[in-house]
Amino acid sequence: MTFPTRLLACWLVVQAATGCVITREYLGNDLPIVADGELVPGITTKADVLRKVGPPDRIARMYSGDVFVYAFIRRNGNSLILSEPVITHLTFFEYHREQEKSDSLVVMFDRAGVLVSVGLQHSTRTLEPY
Numbered sequence: 001m002t003f004p005t006r007l008l009a010c011w012l013v014v015q016a017a018t019g020c021v022i023t024r025e026y027l028g029n030d031l032p033i034v035a036d037g038e039l040v041p042g043i044t045t046k047a048d049v050l051r052k053v054g055p056p057d058r059i060a061r062m063y064s065g066d067v068f069v070y071a072f073i074r075r076n077g078n079s080l081i082l083s084e085p086v087i088t089h090l091t092f093f094e095y096h097r098e099q100e101k102s103d104s105l106v107v108m109f110d111r112a113g114v115l116v117s118v119g120l121q122h123s124t125r126t127l128e129p130y
Helices: 003-016 046-053
Strands: 018-028 058-062 065-084 090-109 115-121
Touching: 046 065, 046 090
Parallel strands: none
Antiparallel strands: 018 065, 058 065, 065 090, 090 115
């Protein structure tokens, strides 16, 4: 076997043995868009929030009042696996990387069902692109 033929054979084996996977997973829905001044502490009620924002992903019952939690989780991952899948099933190299970030909107009410405060955090914007 000549050198170029061996080189081609090695290249074909490496190509056949390479596997790369990129995944993206989204849990929940994008956070609802709430305009400034739309949710006013001391005035807005639970019914107003449900009408304007929609049903929450989770409701926490607390002694001082209820808390509506809206969440959107985004997970990005990639993998690279170099293996010989036909004869030996031997893995030469394996690399995995995963990032997870979430956006959350927390709406707190007093015992009478009137809005006390709103918290918003956007973290999915800081995910690194793949």
